[in-house]
Amino acid sequence: MKQIDVCLTPELLYQHKIDNAIVVVVDIFRATSCMVTGFAYGVQSIIPVASIDECVKLRDQGYYAAAERNGMTPDGFDLDNSPFSYMNEKFVGSTIAVTTTNGTLAITKSRAAVKVMIGSFLNLEALAAYLRTQQYDVLVLCAGWKGKPNLEDTLFAGALVNRLQNDFMISEDAAMMAQRLYVGAQNDLLGFVANSSHVRRLHRLGIHKDISYCLQHDLYDVLPVLRGNQLVRM
């Protein structure tokens, strides 16, 4: 039977065999929620990059560019790290270069996988439905925060495990813990997440609206996948 497992931070990815697995990268606040939103609103492709410098280079080549470091947007970029900044006519059909603190690293580290896909609560059911049809194991890779596990990514991992529990074997404790955590919290995700270290950081920057948005389930039928160095819609 196919297996689903969860890796709580990219620091622990080396413990997982991913060469026969689809890796679902998640960075709920807010990189992967932004990406899914972008594709839902017509963006054609997204180039994840590791550094601000690379992002600046791509911007100078004519791409739109989005950046975030420590929860804030550096000067001179076209988009900030709010999913609402992706809801803009001018990005329809365009390519956006994106760098984020944790999400890009998780994507880069996953390249050995059969497929690298992008997960968020916004496209949870689309993703679950697709993965059910595939023959591969699934590893949910939480981007975390500076190498540490975080609440919101773990909750997403648990949500996906929960949706796939009849189709996949849950063999490792991290997946069990994530599922249990999600099942216990799902009726008040916002209240639960409100205490997380990341949301406390975000609150300081005044963006409650993004948080509520990123916790909405099943808004978009979007399946972002890594092709070469770009994310595209499947």
Add this chain to the structure above:
Amino acid sequence: MKQIDVCLTPELLYQHKIDNAIVVVVDIFRATSCMVTGFAYGVQSIIPVASIDECVKLRDQGYYAAAERNGMTPDGFDLDNSPFSYMNEKFVGSTIAVTTTNGTLAITKSRAAVKVMIGSFLNLEALAAYLRTQQYDVLVLCAGWKGKPNLEDTLFAGALVNRLQNDFMISEDAAMMAQRLYVGAQNDLLGFVANSSHVRRLHRLGIHKDISYCLQHDLYDVLPVLRGNQLVRM
């Protein structure tokens, strides 16, 4: 205010500052539960070692020796890895050399801390009461399983966080997640843990009795602490 945090596996210990903290090492199934039981039954000191070879050397020097690798006991040792094997008159006042798959590594990695203490459900309240009187931050270090987070150690971490929530600040997501998991599972710990990867391994070796035993709360008023290279009762 003092902080309490949780490290889900020794692989992530480098992310934590421990030089002003008391580290509580936990390996519920079964190293730290064995150690606490040993002290409760009169063992004078325990020498944790990393390898079977070191353990054999200490045995040859006249110490009692306990060993475990991958959930089993190698031939020729005085104790196996069941806490019940520590309940023996002959060990009263003695020193036991112990090697375990994950616990010893966690202890060794924690030496930079103000104090290294040994935690288990069996001495949970004794530990909580002591830590409340101390000025230091607390880090619960889960031994995990071969570098991965595991269910039972995370649940213990959550139990200790829960007992200390009025006395310490819970600032990081891992501590919040562990607490939430414990609070949700505390009324049926055995049922919850029964599905963990470790218990499934242990069940194969036929030791349900150890599992029930190790999940009992507050049996012993024992505070094992590392002094030099030995664990002693405080």
